[in-house]
Amino acid sequence: MSAESTGSAILDQYRSISNKLKRRFLRKPNVTEACESFTVLGQHCEKEELPTYAGLCWIAAAQCEGSLANIPGETACLRRSAQQFLASEIKSVSLGCPTPSNENLSAALSCYAHATTRYPENSQILAVNIHLEIVEALKKLKYTDKVEMYLKNAVKLSDNSLEMHLYCLENLGGFYISCGDYVSALDIFTELANLIESTPSNAARRDILLMCEINRVLMLLILRPVPQSLSVDLTRILEKYTWNQKIDKSLSQLGMSDAFFLLLQSLVLTCQANDVTCTAHLENELWQFLNAQQKDLLRVLLQIYK
Structure with a gap:
């Protein structure tokens, strides 16, 4: 099966699941079932090495988790979506065919940003890990213009954890040396x-x-x-x-x-x-x-x- 036909089939499944979330007369949509379906579809896309489609599925799963007030589940899906969009961008750049306006990178950064807003205030280390994850991806993509900003944010967010703070400072110093x-x-x-x-x-x-x-x-x-x-x-x-x-x-x-x-x-x-x-x-x-x-x-x- 070609990549186009596979992508078309996945989009059909995506629409089918999305349609089940639409309100019907006297019938409440089953958000839990839809969330599970988006999760299964996202995992399938990852297995088929279709990271952009996987990213879309994980965003939909995150929205379902948010509707169910499952904040840990929502942030996990958002982070997984970001990772898939980044994987797609890295793959495109390695093939010499970056996406127009780096749309996959923008989608990844948007998902990461949304995820950090969902973490509780006492979970700053999770936010630090996200910033460091972004830094590693930007380095792979050779987009160094934003690396300093994310490293500085990681240093600031890690202020209450000495070992993580030391690690972030070391990374920031190493970045300056590389520049x-x-x-x-x-x-x-x-x-x-x-x-x-x-x-x-x-x-x-x-x-x-x-x-x-x-x-x-x-x-x-x-x-x-x-x-x-x-x-x-x-x-x-x-x-x-x-x-x-x-x-x-x-x-x-x-x-x-x-x-x-x-x-x-x-x-x-x-x-x-x-x-x-x-x-x-x-x-x-x-x-x-x-x-x-x-x-x-x-x-x-x-x-x-x-």
Whole structure:
């Protein structure tokens, strides 16, 4: 069966279910039955890899759930509808045939927005997850112009959950790095580090704090700010690698090795002295200690000093 005939059959079923919801004389429509029918049809569309049709079915199911005052069911259907519209948009873009005016993306964002309004006020983490879901989809679609807005909203909404808040801040800082906005990224990673330092320590937070330390060192070397313009916190970061003869105790507690400290110190001193003779060697030695984001920062840094 062709995609057109399959789509036509699905639309016929959709209309048939919708017609059952119309009021008849002295007969009340069976909304529960219609909701179940839209759900089954939506699942069938997903199985047949027809995400746009699935999205329409899940919207109809959400409307039925709303009529039945089943808020969790309504939000779940709205979210599933959004996911299907996004899947359709991603598929179209990957095939080089994006929809006119990105209509599937618009439909997805509309469903997500409606879902967030239906969550109770004490369920902000669910709203945060929706924003992060949107961010991942926008990145896949390479529509980065709205990513910052959704990440900032996620940071704001996660304010009452420390672990989620840290995760959102880390994502926002990483986004700024990917855009080459190192000033904003430096601010975010400094905020992240200050927040962690004011909370009880654990292994996960120490890992994040070490990541913030390395990121900030690399970004400071990239930005080359005037010393007088640096905050006390940022000045202290560079001083660790400029004046200390051995690794700082606080860095050891974060899990930084002596070897890594000496390499970072060599990098800082090399950049401050504008000495490019050993940068290639330092790049090779540092590589094993850096994550993917930090490797990108190091590439940018070394390009500046070439």
